Amino acid sequence: MPTHPNFPFPLYLVISERDCLDKPWLWVAEQAILGGVDIIQLREKESPYAEFLAKAHALKQLCDQHRVPLVINDQVAIALEIGAWGVHVGQSDMSPSAVRKxxxxxxxxxxxxxxxxxxxxxxxxxxxxxxxxxxxxTATKTDTITEWGIAGLRDLRRQTDKPLIAIGQMNFQTAGRAWHAGANSVAVVSAICQAVDPQEASKQLKEQLQ
Structure with missing residues (x-):
């Protein structure tokens, strides 16, 4: 699938300190960028607000250095305070209309x-x-309704022209399949965050999104 003109970011890293296990999370983020990650979302569901904010400031500085957009998960106030590119909200978070307001x-x-x-x-x-x-x-997200599958993604592509980000068990076996089924972007967590070499993992994933 070609990149979407409004969302030209094929490889999307979703990162938290916890997901990086024993590796320094900011180092993982930078290695991922060097390997080809196009956009990063900071997702710190379990961090206290002040800690989330501090991490967001640190990651924003890194992203600015490499000219990579930063998305904040859920916390609109943090996204605004640090000047993030965007915010991502789920069905149980603040509504998109409230965010826009x-x-x-x-x-x-x-x-x-x-x-x-x-x-x-x-x-x-x-x-x-x-x-x-x-x-x-995926074991990291248990509050979901539908497992879309590749066929569901392909069907959804026919129903909307909005940019689609494929999320959930995206890895070396599935990323290319989601891309060719109509995703404009593939969101990866453990395949990069837990890789021995996050830069090489990102490079190999990016090569599938051509």
Whole structure:
């Protein structure tokens, strides 16, 4: 799938300190960028607000250095404070319309799409890109409704022209399949964060998204 003109970021890293296990998470982020990651989301669901904010400032500095956009998961106030490129919200987070009311056009809004009915939601019009979640069920996210699968992703591609980000068990075996099924971006967690060599892992994943 070609990159979307409004979301030209094929390889999307979702990172948290916890996901990086014993490796320094900022080092992992930089190695991933050097390997070809196009955009990064900081997802710190379990961190206290002040800790999340400090991590966001540190990652924003790194991303700015490499000219890579930064997305903040859920925390709109943090995204605004650090001048992030965007925010990603799930179905149980702040609604896209509420984000737009607070942030105006300062943030690009990603929204997790968990079933077809949400395409008809009034919230849909406030969203810039869709996180199709999960393509395959994952142990790191248990509060999901639909496992889309490759066929579901392909069907969704026919129903909307918004940028689609494939999320959930994206790795060396699945990333290319999701890309060719219609994803404009593939969101990766453990395949990069837990790789022995995050730079090489990112390089190999990026090569699949051509």
């Amino acid at each position: 607070i942030a105006g056009d300062k943030l690009n809004i990603g929204w997790s799409l968990e079933d077809d009915a949400q395409l008809q939601s009034a919230e849909f019009g406030y969203v810039d890109q869709l996180g199709v979640s999960p393509i395959f069920a």
